[in-house]
Amino acid sequence: MRECWQFASELLSSLLQFPFGRRLPCDIYWHGVSFHDNYIFSGQVNKFPGMTEMVRKVTLSRAVRTMQDLFPIEYNFYPRSWILPEEFPLFVAEVHMMKESDPSWKPTFIVKPDGGCQGDGIYLIKDPSDVRPAGSLQSRPAVVQEYICKPLLVDKLKFDIRLYVLLKSLEPLEIYIAKDGLSRFCTEPYQEPTLKNLHQVFMHLTNYSLNIHSGNFIHSDSVNTGSKRTFSSILCRLSSRGADVKKVWSDIISLVIKTIIALTPELKVYYQSDIPAGKPGPTCFQILGFDILLMKNLKPMLLEVNANPSMRIEHEQELSPGVFENVPSPVDEEVKVAVIRDTLRLVDPQKKKRKDIQ
Template sequence: MITTATASYASPNRGNRFPFGRRLPCDIYWHGVSFHDSNIFSGQVNKFPGMMETVRKITLSRAMRTMQDLFPLEYNFYPRSWILPEELPLFMAEVRMMKDSNPSWKPTFIVKPDGGCQGDGIYLIKDPSDIRLTGSIQSRPAVVQEYICKPLLVDKLKFDIRLYVLLKSLEPLEIYIAKDGLSRFCTEPYQEPTLKNLHQVFMHLTNYSLNIHSGNFIHSDSANTGSKRTFSSILCRLSSRGADVKKLWSDIISLVIKTIIALTPELKVYYQSDIPAGKPGPTCFQILGFDILLMKDLKPMLLEVNANPSMRIEHEQELSPGVFENVPSPVDEKVKVAVIRDTLRLMDPQKKKKKDTQRQVQFSSLDPVALANVKYD
C-alpha cells in the first residue's frame, strides 16, 4: 500500500472515488477498464490510451504477422492466423495448397471472435468449410488460427499460463515480468482433436470461466493442486523431471519482450493522440495478462494478451442451488496481491524524492526485463 500518495479509483460500475473531492489532483489514478478521462493533467494512470484496441485478437494478429514477415525466426511463437471474414478466401486457398503439398497433414483450427472474452464464441474446426458462415461472422469479425495439437500435459490435462507483465513506460520502453503466474487447467483429460471431440470445451479450452462450470473443476487450496495452480509449482515439477526451466523462462521473457515491441508502434500513436508531447498530461503504466501455452517440447506459444486481466482473489462457491458465496482463493491471492503491491511500489511518485543513499525497496514478485540487447527504432 502506498501511504505517501493520493490515489483515485475509477470503476465503470461504481463510478469514481476521490478521497478529497474531484478538484484535487491525484498521484495515481486507477481506472477499472480503460483510459478514458481526458481531464487528467498530471499524475499516473494505470491504463494506456488505446491498449484495449491494440491487444484485440485481430489487431494483435496483424501486428504479429507484420513482425513474422520481417523476422520469421524471431516471431515463430505465435500461431499462423487469418482474419475473418476478409481473409476467408485466402485462408481456404492456403490450407488447400498446404494439404496438396502434404496429404498427411490433418490440421485443426480454432476460431476466436475478435471482441470475445472468457471463451465466449470460440470453436474448433477441421476444415475451412466448417466455419459458421452466418450473419454473425460479418457483424462479429474473428481470427482463425492453427490449433496447437501437441501441448504439454500435466496430470494428462492441458493447461495454459496467465503471466502478469507491467508495462511501466513506452519511452523508454520499460517492462517488468511477474516471477510467478497462474496455471489454468482443463477439466477433462486431453486427446488430440478429432471430429468426435471437437466440441468438448473442457478438454480443449483452458479458459477458467468455462472450466469452472465443469463438474470436474477442483478449487485449489494449495499452490500445486486443483484446476488453478501457481506457475512456479509447474516449474518445480518440470525441474524435478530434468527439464531446463531456466531456458524455458528465458524463452518466455523473450516472447513477452518481442510481443510488446510488436505492439509499441500502435500504442505510441494512441498515446501521442491523447497525450501530445509538450502538453500537460499524465504518465501511464499498465498490468497486462499474457496467456501462454507450452508445447510438448516446452516451446512457449502466445495465445493472446489481455488488457484488463482479472485481479479477483476469490471465487464463487455454490452452497445450495442458486445460493453462492465468495470464498478466498489462496492461489489467486498469492500471485495477484504481490503483483499489485509491487506495481504500486514501482510507480510510487514519492520514490523520486527519496535520497539516493536511502535503501531501495526489494521487489519480491516483479523482475525488470533487460532490454540492453533489444534494438527498437
C-alpha cells in the same frame, strides 16, 4: 503474504486518494477498463490510451504477423493465423495448398471472435468449410488459428499460463514480468482433436470462466494442486523431471518482450494523440495479462493478451444448487497480491521525492 498486504496498505495511505468523481489532482488514477479521462493533467494512470484496442484478437494478430513477415524466426511463437472475413479466401487457398503438398497433414483450427472474452464464441473446426456463416462475421470479425495439438500435459490435463506483465513506460520502453503466474487447467483429460470431440470445451479450452462450471473443477487450498495452480509449482515439477526451466523462462521473457515491441509503434500513436508532447498530461503504466501455452517440447506459444486481467483474489463457490458465496482463493492471493504490491513499488510517485530529499 501479511508483509505484502502491509506494504500495499502503507503505500496506498501515503498516496492521495479521492472518491470516484473528484477532479482534484491525484498521484495515481486507477481506471477499471480503459484510459478515458480527458481531465487528467498530472500524476500517473494505470492504462495506456489505445491498449484495449491494440490487444483485441484481430489487431494483435495483425501486429504480430507484421513482425513475422519481417523476422519469421524471432516471431515463431504465434500460431499461423488468418483474419475473418477479409482473409477467408486466403485461408481456404492456403489450407488447400498445404494439404496438397502434405496429404498426411490433418490440421485443426480454432476460431476466436475478435471482441470475445472468457471463451465466449470460440469453437474448433477441421476444415475451412466449417466456419460459421459469414453473415455473422461481418458484424463480429474473428481470428482463425492453427490449433496446437500437442500441448504439454500435467496430470493428463491441458493448461495455459496467465503471466502478469507491467508496461511501465513506452519511452524508454520499460517492461517488468512477474516472477510467478497462474496455471489454469482444463477439467477433462486431453485427447488430440477429432471430429467426435471438437465440441468438448472442458478438454480443449483452458479458459477459467468456462472450466469453473465443470463438475470436475477442483478448488484447492494448495497452490500446487487443483484446477488453478501457481506457474512456479509447474516449473518445480518440470525441474524434478530434468527439464531446463531456465530456458523455459528465457523463452517466455523473449516472447513477452517481442510481443510488446510489435505493439509499441501503434501504441505510441495513440499515446501521442491523447497526451501530446509538451502539453500537461499524466504518464501511463499498465498491467497486462499474457496467456501462454507450453507445447510438449516446452516451447511457449502466445495465445492472447488481456488489457484488463482480473485481479480478484476470491472465487465463487456453489454451496447448494443456485446458492453461491465468495471464498478466498489462495493461489490467486499468492500471485496477484505480489503483482499489485510490486507495481505500486515501481510506480510509487513518492520514491523520486524521497530520493530528491536525500
